[in-house]
Amino acid sequence: MTSAVSILPESQLASLTEAYRMAVRRKRLRALLSTALFLAALTLAAVGSEVNLRTLFTYFGNFVSYFDRILTLDDGTRIWTNFGEWFWGWQKWLKLLGETILISYVGTLAGAVLAFALNFLAAENTSPSPWLRFVVRRALEFARTVPGIVFALIFVIAFGLGPMAGVLAIAIHSTGALGKLFSEIVENADMKPVEGVRSTGASWPSCMRFAILPQVTAGYASYALLRFEINVREASVMGFVGAGGIGQELVVAIRKFYYSDVSAILVTIIVTVFLIDIATGWLRARLFGRGARA
Amino acid sequence: MTRLPSEATREMRERYPDVFDRPASSRLATPLVIIVALAVFIFGLVDLDFAPSRLIAGISQLGWITLMMLPPDPGSSLPAYLAALGETLSIALLGTTLAAIAALPVSLLAASNIVPSAIFRFPVRRFLDSIRGVDTLIWALVWINVVGLGPFAGVLAIAVADFGAFGKLFSEAIEAADRKEVEGIRASGGGKLHEIRFGLMPQVLPVIAGQVLYFIESNTRSATIIGIVGAGGIGLQLAEQIRVLEWQKVSFLILMILVAVAVIDWISNRLRFAIIGRRAIA
Known part of the structure; x- marks a missing residue:
């Protein structure tokens, strides 16, 4: 296929080329400026966070050999040569792992129930009054933004050491996170059923129950399961501040240099998280399947 | 009825x-x-x-603590807190950038349209998965053993933890890229590196930049936490003040964190919008 390419006269072309050059130059200048700005911010950050490359180079060998050490038993052999010795505390660890999962389960369920109670008030389309919506949204935002472990630190002082503080911290953080997600689902729900139910003279709670709830339950369950998955990770470090679970054992092992214990506990945590990821993934696929069919 | x-x-x-x-x-x-x-x-x-009794006692205790938190007051340590906040932001920015720089080449190795052979891809992916499976706090503890207490350990912890996450996200972005531009480069005689540089990167970079910005935002939160185990930043101050029961300072520190997170949120949203907008125009 051939087509004639019309070449513009020299004078017109010159001005166009000039404009093109200007545009490219402006773009390059902008890229250069933002790169310089970014580098300046990085330098500032490096000074601020006491980056010391010499320390890193001197001790980087430690980082590599740390993994060598956690893969070695006390008698100098590799961990996989003697599983009984490596997982010597498996009964204690499994019990703590069970506690960790239980903490995240109870925390997630409590958080999901609270979020469920609040989300209709926070959603744009169902909230009974604008000021109530404002208050609920700010409260959820607060619960979401303050990290769970900060809540745990405070709750450990109020409720004493132990899993209770961890459960409550996870519950509050999950309320914030799930409340937002739930209310977004409600905002995407179809409002026609609500009009239908309201036209029969139903009250606000009945509208929510019979018009909104059937549309959103599958989404709720899916998000709650996802949250459970995240909370298992979160609960595994709650023990760092004394709020129960396997984190306590881990932090003691790391701080006291019980190297092979560190690797054993890390492996149990990673495997558990992995299994729970798979299980909830399967459950969510089933739920979404059912939601799509209904 | x-x-x-x-x-x-x-x-x-x-x-x-x-x-x-x-x-x-x-x-x-x-x-x-x-x-x-x-x-x-x-x-x-x-x-x-x-136990219900424990719950009630704890809640009343919590009520007292909340009362004692009011009004938030930094006392005389406001400059120290501002410095700690700066440290936290530095940790987040530097850690995320290091992670992104390190993850980019590795993510190429984990993408199926760059490395078609699954035998090479599989170990890279499992490696990234296991890095991701370990929490940032645990990485912070490990790095404290290596480089000592302080914010530098925090930077390295965030860098390593995000390296795993970025490796996965970037390789997914690369796999989602359009083949046609790469084929165009190859048709005009470009080599493998040309294909990546001129065919792939222009498509992928805006997506990656968006993800990095989002991570800087979420790492501001993580960076507040890792101070609790001794890796520098505002979390260190927060944990200390909670331990000595200085509740007014605690509430002030929490407010500082909330404001900082909101500001970073706003900035990164603006930047992300600018990047995506530029792509839409181009």
Whole structure:
């Protein structure tokens, strides 16, 4: 296929080329400026966070050999040569792992129930009054933004050491996170059923129950399961501040240099998280399947 | 409500048997799930020592703490807190940038359209997965063992933890890129590196930049936490003030964190919008 390419006269072309050059130059200048700005911010950050490359180079060998050490038993052999010795505390660890999962389960369920109670008030389309919506949204935002472990630190002082503080911290953080997600689902729900139910003279709670709830339950369950998955990770470090679970054992092992214990506990945590990821993934696929069919 | 005559209901029953006459198993499924969930919940409450007396005592204690938090007051340590906040932001920015720089080449190795052979891809992916499976706090503890207490350990912890996450996200972005531009480069005689640089990177970079910005935002939160185990930043101050029960300072620090997170949120949203907008124009 051939087509004639019309070449513009020299004078017109010159001005166009000039404009093109200007545009490219402006773009390059902008890229250069933002790169310089970014580098300046990085330098500032490096000074601020006491980056010391010499320390890193001197001790980087430690980082590599740390993994060598956690893969070695006390008698100098590799961990996989003697599983009984490596997982010597498996009964204690499994019990703590069970506690960790239980903490995240109870925390997630409590958080999901609270979020469920609040989300209709926070959603744009169902909230009974604008000021109530404002208050609920700010409260959820607060619960979401303050990290769970900060809540745990405070709750450990109020409720004493132990899993209770961890459960409550996870519950509050999950309320914030799930409340937002739930209310977004409600905002995407179809409002026609609500009009239908309201036209029969139903009250606000009945509208929510019979018009909104059937549309959103599958989404709720899916998000709650996802949250459970995240909370298992979160609960595994709650023990760092004394709020129960396997984190306590881990932090003691790391701080006291019980190297092979560190690797054993890390492996149990990673495997558990992995299994729970798979299980909830399967459950969510089933739920979404059912939601799509209904 | 008016009742339908039985004639009409019988007709409907026949027409929609799966609505009216569901088998017992499917009718019982929902209550059963609820009962099991509740039973586990109650078992959990008992097993985790949720005595009502403890709960009530704790809540009243919490009420006292909240009262003592008001009004938030930094005392004389405001400059120290501002410095700590700067440290936290530095940790987040530097850690995320290091992670992104390190993850970019590795993510190329984990993308199926760059490395077609699954034998090479598989170990890279599992490696990234296992890095991601370890929490940032644990990485912080490990790095404290290596480079000592302080914010530098925090930078390295965030860099390593995000390296795993970025490796996965970047390789997904690369796999989602359009083949045609790469083929165009190859058709005009470009080598493998040319394909990546001129065919792939222009498509992928805006996506990656968006993800990096989002991570800087979420790492501001993580960076506040890692101070609790001794890796520098505002978390260190927060944990200390909670331990010595200086509640007014605690509430001030929490407010500082909230404001900082909101500001970073706003900035990164603006930047992300600018990047995506530029792509839409180009």
